[in-house]
Amino acid sequence: MFVPAIKGQGTEEQQKKWLPLAYKFQIIGCYAQTELGHGSNVQGLETTATFDPMTDEFVIHSPTLTSSKWWPGGLGKASTHAVVYARLITEGKDYGIHGFIVQLRSLEDHSPLPGVTLGDIGGKFGSGAYNSMDNGVLRFDHVRIPRDQMLMRLSQVTREGKYVQSDVPKQLLYGTMVYVRQSIVADASKALSRAVCIAVRYSAIRKQFGSQDGGPETQVLNYRTQQSRLFPLLASAYAFRFVGDWLNWLYTDVTQKLEVKDYSTLQEAHACTAGLKAVTTSATADAIEECRKLCGGHGYLNSSGLPELFAVYVPACTYEGDNVVLLLQVARILMKTVSQLTSGKQPVGTMAYMGKVQHLMQSKCAVKTAEDWLNPAFIQEAFEARALRMAVNCAQNIGQASNQEEGFYERSPDLLEAAVAHIQLIIVTKFIEKVHQDIPGHGVKEQLQNLCNVYALYTLHKHLGDFLATGSLTPKQGALANEQLGKLYAQVRPNAVALVDAFNYTDHYLGSVLGRYDGNVYPALYEEAWKDPLNETVVPEGYHEYLRPLLKQQLKLSRL
Numbered sequence: 001m002f003v004p005a006i007k008g009q010g011t012e013e014q015q016k017k018w019l020p021l022a023y024k025f026q027i028i029g030c031y032a033q034t035e036l037g038h039g040s041n042v043q044g045l046e047t048t049a050t051f052d053p054m055t056d057e058f059v060i061h062s063p064t065l066t067s068s069k070w071w072p073g074g075l076g077k078a079s080t081h082a083v084v085y086a087r088l089i090t091e092g093k094d095y096g097i098h099g100f101i102v103q104l105r106s107l108e109d110h111s112p113l114p115g116v117t118l119g120d121i122g123g124k125f126g127s128g129a130y131n132s133m134d135n136g137v138l139r140f141d142h143v144r145i146p147r148d149q150m151l152m153r154l155s156q157v158t159r160e161g162k163y164v165q166s167d168v169p170k171q172l173l174y175g176t177m178v179y180v181r182q183s184i185v186a187d188a189s190k191a192l193s194r195a196v197c198i199a200v201r202y203s204a205i206r207k208q209f210g211s212q213d214g215g216p217e218t219q220v221l222n223y224r225t226q227q228s229r230l231f232p233l234l235a236s237a238y239a240f241r242f243v244g245d246w247l248n249w250l251y252t253d254v255t256q257k258l259e260v261k262d263y264s265t266l267q268e269a270h271a272c273t274a275g276l277k278a279v280t281t282s283a284t285a286d287a288i289e290e291c292r293k294l295c296g297g298h299g300y301l302n303s304s305g306l307p308e309l310f311a312v313y314v315p316a317c318t319y320e321g322d323n324v325v326l327l328l329q330v331a332r333i334l335m336k337t338v339s340q341l342t343s344g345k346q347p348v349g350t351m352a353y354m355g356k357v358q359h360l361m362q363s364k365c366a367v368k369t370a371e372d373w374l375n376p377a378f379i380q381e382a383f384e385a386r387a388l389r390m391a392v393n394c395a396q397n398i399g400q401a402s403n404q405e406e407g408f409y410e411r412s413p414d415l416l417e418a419a420v421a422h423i424q425l426i427i428v429t430k431f432i433e434k435v436h437q438d439i440p441g442h443g444v445k446e447q448l449q450n451l452c453n454v455y456a457l458y459t460l461h462k463h464l465g466d467f468l469a470t471g472s473l474t475p476k477q478g479a480l481a482n483e484q485l486g487k488l489y490a491q492v493r494p495n496a497v498a499l500v501d502a503f504n505y506t507d508h509y510l511g512s513v514l515g516r517y518d519g520n521v522y523p524a525l526y527e528e529a530w531k532d533p534l535n536e537t538v539v540p541e542g543y544h545e546y547l548r549p550l551l552k553q554q555l556k557l558s559r560l
């Protein structure tokens with residue numbers, strides 16, 4: 001994040017100076033924005049950067065305990081420099097949050113520089129899974145930096161101390177977060193596909209119950225409950241991959257537009273990166289835990305790879321923006337878009353469907369049979385109607401409040417659901433678009449079509465309340481969707497293992513005894529157990545000190 005921050009907020013001159021040093025690891029940088037007292041509320045950050053015209057320097061200071069930088073990855077022990085986000089003060093006026101390059105440690109002996117106090121913030125969730133990352137704490141005691149270490153692409157301070165705002169949207173200050181959020185969506189797909197690969201392969205070799213007259217027991221992958229829990233996650237892994245590819249295209253397109261000062265798609269980029277990051281990371285965190293449960297007791301072993309994958313993954317719901325805070329950003333943009341519908345301004349991009357408000361507010365879903373749900377047009381329209389009607393309902397309810405902000409606050413739980421509906425529509429739309437493309441490989445397109453329908457109908461089934469409450473579907477149509485879903489699971493089953501083999505993960509990368517490509521799980525589980533340090537001695541440490549006295553005492557008592 002140190003590098004994209006300098007790329008996005010540094011001048012050409014600053015990029016030329018600092019980026020080669022970072023690329024060559026002559027300096028190691030981190031992104032120091034979050035503080036002990038503020039993470040979500042960036043405008044609430046307290047660290048100060050006060051310009052001193054006498055010396056042409058900024059004085060970086062931590063005025064309160066809560067202004068201590070807290071969480072930045074790499075800050076505690078590894079980084080020599082940071083992009084520090086602080087309140088820019090010049091000529092006695094606070095101009096809000098800006099980025100500054102600050103050296104933290106000596107390049108000679110790595111010791112903290114004068115005025116800099118820093119260290120690691122301590123152990124984190126998951127007994128060490130994330131402890132390879134030195135998330136740090138950092139305090140400044142009036143540390144001076146040259147004026148030219150203020151990142152000056154978006155705004156400047158002159159030698160005389162005058163603040164100059166460039167003619168670019170101030171939101172570009174948040175550009176680094178947008179960049180990482182879009183990459184987190186692809187990362188969600190990778191993490192989810194690893195968990196699903198483990199769970200599908202293990203479910204194919206695990207047999208429990210169901211043997212007829214002494215024959216083999218039943219593969220748990222053949223149980224409909226196992227399929228109804230696992231195949232939607234398999235479909236989600238593919239869905240998030242495709243929407244992540246599209247989001248990367250959108251981000252690249254927006255970045256190219258920014259180069260020519262075209263800011264028309266900045267809001268779309270913010271809504272899509274924030275919303276897709278929130279929805280895909282929440283779904284993936286829940287899915288990894290579900291995959292652990294799908295593997296029964298062995299899923300709880302570290303050698304299954306799932307506990308570590310879960311512990312390392314779940315902070316994704318928080319870092320790079322708390323998912324609720326991000327979805328509320330999407331909701332704000334939805335409300336703004338709805339309010340503009342009456343002005344005749346046509347929504348564009350992923351909001352374009354809202355321009356069909358006249359149709360979608362009264363459309364009746366035409367599905368009459370379970371097979372009708374295989375028609376992408378019916379799926380698309382159902383998801384559009386649900387999302388639009390939820391957004392319009394929220395806007396109408398907010399409109400009845402005494403003031404907009406109060407209304408937004410009161411209705412924020414409903415707004416959250418409307419934002420999720422909008423983002424799920426994007427995921428479904430991009431999956432449908434993907435399977436409409438030419439896809440090489442015999443039978444591959446059909447399998448992806450099955451997974452697209454599984455993702456869409458599973459999501460519809462899981463959120464059926466929205467569809468019914470908004471009148472987008474009838475209960476009968478909801479039941480037909482669930483009926484079709486069951487048929488789809490049967491079609492996915494024969495190809496399930498092939499669909500996870502297609503992720504092409506090596507056993508090393510997968511890191512799971514349960515997910516081995518050769519399926520030779522039981523000997524591997526047994527072999528792995530003996531590597532446990534506890535098995536280095538046959539009689540456990542502590543026997544003589546604790547167990548033996550207890551056993552002897554109980555033996556005596558039993559003879560009394």
Ligand SMILES: CCCCCCCC/C=C\C/C=C/C(=O)SCCNC(=O)CCNC(=O)[C@H](O)C(C)(C)COP(=O)(O)OP(=O)(O)OC[C@H]1O[C@@H](n2cnc3c(N)ncnc32)[C@H](O)[C@@H]1OP(=O)(O)O
Nearest residue numbers: 033039040041042043171174177183184187270319320321
């Ligand atoms: C390569 C593989 C990578 C995958 C793995 C990655 C691993 C990474 C692991 C850890 C790294 C973690 C790093 C971090 O966590 S860094 C810190 C992250 N922190 C946050 O995300 C903070 C979240 N908070 C915010 O973003 C903001 O505070 C806010 C958006 C919630 C509120 O901002 P504020 O300035 O108060 O503005 P408003 O809400 O009032 O909005 C004003 C206006 O601006 C628009 N806007 C807001 N944000 C953006 C944006 N990012 N881009 C464009 N526009 C934005 C907003 O829509 C409003 O617009 P308006 O209505 O038209 O005025």
Ligand SMILES: Cc1cc2nc3c(=O)[nH]c(=O)nc-3n(C[C@H](O)[C@H](O)[C@H](O)COP(=O)(O)OP(=O)(O)OC[C@H]3O[C@@H](n4cnc5c(N)ncnc54)[C@H](O)[C@@H]3O)c2cc1C
Nearest residue numbers: 031033034038039040071072073315318319320321322324
């Ligand atoms: C593993 C990890 C790595 C990190 N790496 C970095 C890094 O490298 N650099 C960096 O700068 N930061 C980093 N962070 C910090 C991270 O960005 C913040 O923790 C994150 O943005 C959430 O902010 P917060 O902690 O203030 O949460 P809070 O906002 O305090 O969230 C607490 C609760 O309040 C709710 N909430 C907050 N505001 C609102 C609102 N307006 N409406 C409704 N509900 C609200 C949230 O939904 C949540 O339920 C990292 C964090 C973690 C866990």
